[in-house]
Amino acid sequence: MLNLSTLRPKIKKPSQVRRGRGLGSGRGAYSGRGIKGQKARTGGNIKPGFEGGRQPFIRQMPKMKGFRSPHAKAQAVDLRIIAKAFGDGSHISPKELEQKGFIRTAAIPVKILGNSEIKRKFQFRGVTFSKSAKAAIQKAGGIIKENETPKE
Numbered sequence: 001m002l003n004l005s006t007l008r009p010k011i012k013k014p015s016q017v018r019r020g021r022g023l024g025s026g027r028g029a030y031s032g033r034g035i036k037g038q039k040a041r042t043g044g045n046i047k048p049g050f051e052g053g054r055q056p057f058i059r060q061m062p063k064m065k066g067f068r069s070p071h072a073k074a075q076a077v078d079l080r081i082i083a084k085a086f087g088d089g090s091h092i093s094p095k096e097l098e099q100k101g102f103i104r105t106a107a108i109p110v111k112i113l114g115n116s117e118i119k120r121k122f123q124f125r126g127v128t129f130s131k132s133a134k135a136a137i138q139k140a141g142g143i144i145k146e147n148e149t150p151k152e
Contacts, residue, residue, distance in 0.1 A: 068104075075103045079114030079133045088120040094127060112137075 020031035030040065038044040049056050077097060085100055086092060094106035103110055112124070115132035123143040137144060 074109045074111040077102050080116045083118045091123045093125045
């Protein structure tokens with residue numbers, strides 16, 4: 001007769017292995033831990049990165065030297081470098097400076113520095129200037145659009 005007390009599962013679940021419950025369990029004595037040693041004892045865990053007493057790999061690596069702030073106010077570029085790298089009438093924006101490798105990223109503001117004389121006319125957009133750099137650019141006949149961001 002079928003009732004709740006006679007119901008059994010179709011597939012029998014394999015019995016779980018209980019380690020360390022005497023010799024009759026089949027996993028008695030050392031219970032899969034081997035003989036003696038730190039890992040055979042209770043609480044005998046080894047910390048991650050521990051290499052048996054020798055100098056750990058992470059401590060063999062050299063320390064990082066220097067620091068570059070991701071919150072830098074502006075990246076500085078010298079006016080003489082720009083004069084050497086760009087031709088007369090060039091449009092200069094943070095994107096062009098990044099492509100030439102003068103700045104790390106166009107996302108951080110750029111400031112043009114330097115009090116050297118330049119002969120070429122440049123068109124600047126999306127960068128700020130020191131007073132001396134601004135005067136030198138205007139003296140050469142360059143165009144400055146400080147607050148405009150370049151269109152991509």
